[in-house]
């Protein structure tokens with residue numbers, strides 16, 4: 001049997017990056033005199049990478065944003081974020097044990113994030129996690145990104161895995177839609193950065209902690225989808 005591939009979203013799923021995202025976003029937008037954002041704001045801003053996060057912060061404050069300022073603030077964010085990595089970002093409780101358990105059962109792991117690959121990869125390296133994954137793809141790895149299903153399918157291909165033996169774990173609508181568009185099962189976590197209740201996203205399953213992500217659950221979701 002093909003070894004299953006468990007694909008994790010990064011921000012708000014595998015790693016709690018919110019404190020650093022908020023710090024770097026506030027550092028960037030302060031240069032344009034925008035008021036700082038909070039965690040509650042972040043759940044509406046995050047999900048489509050840095051550029052969209054900055055655009056949404058300006059929209060939130062109802063301040064117009066020209067292309068030149070946008071470019072400058074994207075660089076300001078990226079520089080600040082990269083300089084302090086891994087900062088306060090840590091895997092969610094139970095994430096390491098979960099990955100250990102799945103790997104011990106012969107399952108393979110990948111990351112499919114809308115975070116820029118040049119931020120995602122070093123973050124995982126600095127946390128000592130990068131070697132666990134057969135593929136790490138970001139929002140700029142392909143010409144499309146989540147919710148486009150091809151972001152997931154490209155990740156599966158890069159990992160040398162089979163879409164029919166793959167599942168996606170995520171915290172936001174992008175992850176669950178991307179999984180649906182790739183025709184693979186999905187698991188939504190309740191502890192991430194969704195701006196809506198994850199129960200409404202149509203995931204195959206909802207979990208409140210990584211303890212619930214067992215090898216049995218993965219096997220069960222793959223069996224019912226094939």
Ligand SMILES: O=C(O)COP(=O)(O)O
Nearest residue numbers: 010011047048049113114
């Ligand atoms: O950084 C973002 O905007 C989204 O990242 P994620 O896809 O890992 O949640």
Ligand SMILES: [Mg+2]
Nearest residue numbers: 009011012171
């Ligand atoms: Mg996420």
